[in-house]
Amino acid sequence: MTSAPSSASRTFAGGMWSFGRIIDRYATDGYGPEIGTLRTIELAAASGELVGLDLNYPFDAGVGVADVKAALDAHGLVATNITPVIYDRRFRSGSFTGADAATRRAAHDLAEESVDVAAALGARYVKFWPGQDGYDYPFQVDYPTLRRHAVEGIRDVARNHPDVTFGIEYKLKEPRNRLFWSTAAASLLAIERTGVDNVGLVVDFGHSLFAKENPAEALSLAHETGRLVDVEVDDNYREWDDDLTAGALHLVETLEFLHVVREIGWQHPVKLDLFPYREDPGDAVRESVATLRALEERAARLPLDELRAAQAAHDAMTAQRLVRTALFG
Amino acid sequence: MTSAPSSASRTFAGGMWSFGRIIDRYATDGYGPEIGTLRTIELAAASGELVGLDLNYPFDAGVGVADVKAALDAHGLVATNITPVIYDRRFRSGSFTGADAATRRAAHDLAEESVDVAAALGARYVKFWPGQDGYDYPFQVDYPTLRRHAVEGIRDVARNHPDVTFGIEYKLKEPRNRLFWSTAAASLLAIERTGVDNVGLVVDFGHSLFAKENPAEALSLAHETGRLVDVEVDDNYREWDDDLTAGALHLVETLEFLHVVREIGWQHPVKLDLFPYREDPGDAVRESVATLRALEERAARLPLDELRAAQAAHDAMTAQRLVRTALFG
Amino acid sequence: MTSAPSSASRTFAGGMWSFGRIIDRYATDGYGPEIGTLRTIELAAASGELVGLDLNYPFDAGVGVADVKAALDAHGLVATNITPVIYDRRFRSGSFTGADAATRRAAHDLAEESVDVAAALGARYVKFWPGQDGYDYPFQVDYPTLRRHAVEGIRDVARNHPDVTFGIEYKLKEPRNRLFWSTAAASLLAIERTGVDNVGLVVDFGHSLFAKENPAEALSLAHETGRLVDVEVDDNYREWDDDLTAGALHLVETLEFLHVVREIGWQHPVKLDLFPYREDPGDAVRESVATLRALEERAARLPLDELRAAQAAHDAMTAQRLVRTALFG
Amino acid sequence: MTSAPSSASRTFAGGMWSFGRIIDRYATDGYGPEIGTLRTIELAAASGELVGLDLNYPFDAGVGVADVKAALDAHGLVATNITPVIYDRRFRSGSFTGADAATRRAAHDLAEESVDVAAALGARYVKFWPGQDGYDYPFQVDYPTLRRHAVEGIRDVARNHPDVTFGIEYKLKEPRNRLFWSTAAASLLAIERTGVDNVGLVVDFGHSLFAKENPAEALSLAHETGRLVDVEVDDNYREWDDDLTAGALHLVETLEFLHVVREIGWQHPVKLDLFPYREDPGDAVRESVATLRALEERAARLPLDELRAAQAAHDAMTAQRLVRTALFG
Structure with a gap:
């Protein structure tokens, strides 16, 4: 195992969407004004805590890759990854698993474009968040077909670019009631079926939590399989992706x-x-980072030998004591 | 007890929002094209199954009450109620419980306008769905203040119009993580504190279900207190308002x-x-109505004397048998 | 408001059941050996952190009230309250709401005995935890009857003893799938209907959490109504009473x-x-108390003026910062 | 695909535990009297609807395999499978994943015995329900070690008996707060790691439901991987194993x-x-079977060509209509 970074050297990235206009089904006029692609980059940088940004693609009309590159450079940010928008109106009933071949092809094409954009921006990977790939009602889909489309869709893109890394961000539901890439294990099982080596998992703490996993266990599993691509954090009430x-x-x-x-x-x-x-x-970024830094500083205080001994004995009360002492002295 | 209508004579109403453009935080370009106020009325009528419509107010820019009245009349629909939009951007942090007095006043004023609109359209009641009245984080609000604003805000409107009926549609969460008008009992308790007689409850089957109530029990409770104003139906996976x-x-x-x-x-x-x-x-309307008619026809088959005897004995297996027989013969 | 005790002076009580043999539907041979009434008192005292004990009644066969009194005295513990066991086999289908009058009478009689035992032991109140009062299946019970029995059963006991305090510990479910005394608000609404002043609420943090309440808000509500009788703490994963x-x-x-x-x-x-x-x-007791003392010490650090200002503005990020600073410096 | 049986020819099996004394942490005196091994077989047969029984092993003290065989034969029942009790007091902190080697060995030995018992009774498979294999608190266990023990423990038994079928019944939680064999996908992933062919999955409708899966999809997945060993049914409120x-x-x-x-x-x-x-x-058995027969009779009415066409188009409303028509005509 490589030596762990100190909490001081830990760096953080953000999602472009956190800085844009958020909208939902009730406040259909948005929770704030429209904010363009380049402005989200400025705002992300202004938070003072981020080194990189997860970028949704396509960008705003009229904004080119070079514009984005220039904005990132100007603000000292990197593109951590490109996330093609395979979940808007066009893909409302599925992207790689859409019912019609033209939609599946459109997802494929957008993914291909995203590979190019990722290369142009020097992003480490392309992220798929197939948030419309699933179903809402019992009897709505044929499960073997859904599985086949899901696996083949990702595989076809990945095979075309064996040197590019792809990460799938799983989520139990929303906006579909049932998503195909639902849990860490379900996703790892399906990823194995792609038969390619360059597809892995993005483990989001909050997604894991409301999928009724223990996020630490899910992260450990993804790492052990050699399929861990990225790590995201946030929080929720264990039932929904409250972010x-x-x-x-x-x-x-x-x-x-x-x-x-x-x-x-x-x-x-x-x-x-x-x-x-x-x-x-x-x-929100600064508050999150401050909490994460405080927690990582406490994590660094954990007496690892004692903790491992307690874990080897499944000794919950000793583990709790060590955690409490690390947290509160 | 009044004699129950036969399932054949049961009528149904809808919500204007079901026929408009739906949007969410991912498909920010909407799940379909923009649809104006008057067109939603047309579409509701075209479903062939509705006699009335729950109307959000304000209407689209340029659409007056008279226009809406004419459209309803033309299509043979009534306005069941007016629902002021106290949950858009202006009220994103609360309407009657908003932190600042100006926002609370704006909610009050919009409610007053809605009373006028309801009168003009002959609607039976004004509905409040205070979907932004609550909070998201621990420690975010002072609970006594939240309760006071919630109760006084509704009370002040209701007192001004003792002859108008107001109904509060409770919901556990969304868009806020924690809503004040959360459950049937929490809402009835708060309604008692208003000290007015013309405020009651709208019981939505789905809201009740994911608030971990049994909807039938919640409906019975609301009726027993004399506070039942309206009844809504839909379905979900017991964790969210999937509608x-x-x-x-x-x-x-x-x-x-x-x-x-x-x-x-x-x-x-x-x-x-x-x-x-x-x-x-x-x-979606026709499928819902067909299912509801089939179920009500089965409800009419329940042998009430036997069912009451089983219930008096808390005899679950007999009750199940009667239900199964009513459903499947 | 009375001045709050310092965290150093905060005292803790326990439940007798925590020290006895726990059993469940799988480990039907128990998670440990049988432990008698008097031994649980010894063990509770030996934890070194408790000043009082919640005592289930009846005690073991052959153990009298005087024996219990002597054991408590010998170990320097008080009986905080008596909790009649209205949830064992005899009451498996309900106590105060049982289908037959004899069962309801048996619950009443056991409650009356518990009042005497509480007096003999100097306990502050009698606690009802009506864990079998509810139902499991749709259509199993008639809701108005269930409500009437629940309210009248408690009322009849309370009226007989106007100088005795009674506390109802609400819980959403378990062992019944649906419990009558389910949430803080549902219970307060029903308590109001008893028409007596000496019945109130026991707010258990864990019960509140998995009833999808925010426990702090529920506690505040119970206090505001003047009905708060006791406060219990524990933790769970928000879906079940994991304790x-x-x-x-x-x-x-x-x-x-x-x-x-x-x-x-x-x-x-x-x-x-x-x-x-x-x-x-x-x-488990020592670990809980150590955590609670650490947290109360942090609670005492919260800058109340700043917190109230943030809460008045519904300013979540400032509230979070104050909480984080109190927790981690 | 083999031709499906008609609903008339569908047969049902039961679990021995359904007919024995049920106990929980509150009704510690049980929900009824003690009922011995042989009597549960009698009662199962007396239900009139079962052809086989899932048998927990060990049996009651003094009851031998020959006694059980005789009782099954006398009542015309088969042993569908043997389920070793790897979740009682001895295994309260884990069986195959227990912290100490002696416990893991004890689980192994009991599994070996169960293989012999299954052979003697002609049971189709040995079922593992590792209900204590997991943890309760964060930081309690080392996840790689837990995974290794879980996989190796099952593998070692299965390798010893390549001609015997083993089925793992997954469950998200209870009695542990977090179980290792939690979901269909998590279990299939771990089963793949055993590297043996004779271990598969028992899909329980209720377990699947409260693990937030769609049971039909989980069943389809288990079948597709060739790992489906058995199918169980029941129902719950989507949050707990209410059975x-x-x-x-x-x-x-x-x-x-x-x-x-x-x-x-x-x-x-x-x-x-x-x-x-x-x-x-x-x-409970008769009511379940009657409902299942009614539903299977309706399933047989589904127009498969139309349903497949609707599913190919992800057409939820048509699928709903076909389902409704099959159910209610």
């Missing part, structure tokens, strides 16, 4: 997640996936 | 809900609260 | 709960409701 | 599950996993 600030509710489980992040020697930025509907996104 | 077609998943609990609807002698239309993101709204 | 050690998972919400405990000037011991299936109960 | 009668709540999803049971040509008995705490177990 609250990191550590807002689940400090112990966030601490354990960061402990595993350290144990596996994670060297890339940890990404924040926030939806600050009513908050200033800069505040 | 699926009625009976899509929970046939037995929908049947029990309809059984209570009959037992209490409900005479008004039963309202559908659907969000057909990817479906034709007319189809 | 884990306090603060094991939800540190921020436990902190907020303790903040309200302080704000309302709570002077009685805070009670632990733990089920340490596989852990030493003394360890 | 209600089949179809008590989720008729549509139960119908879809039965539809997949038919599509995959399942020929073995469908097993009921019920915990009739307060009901007569014979009634």
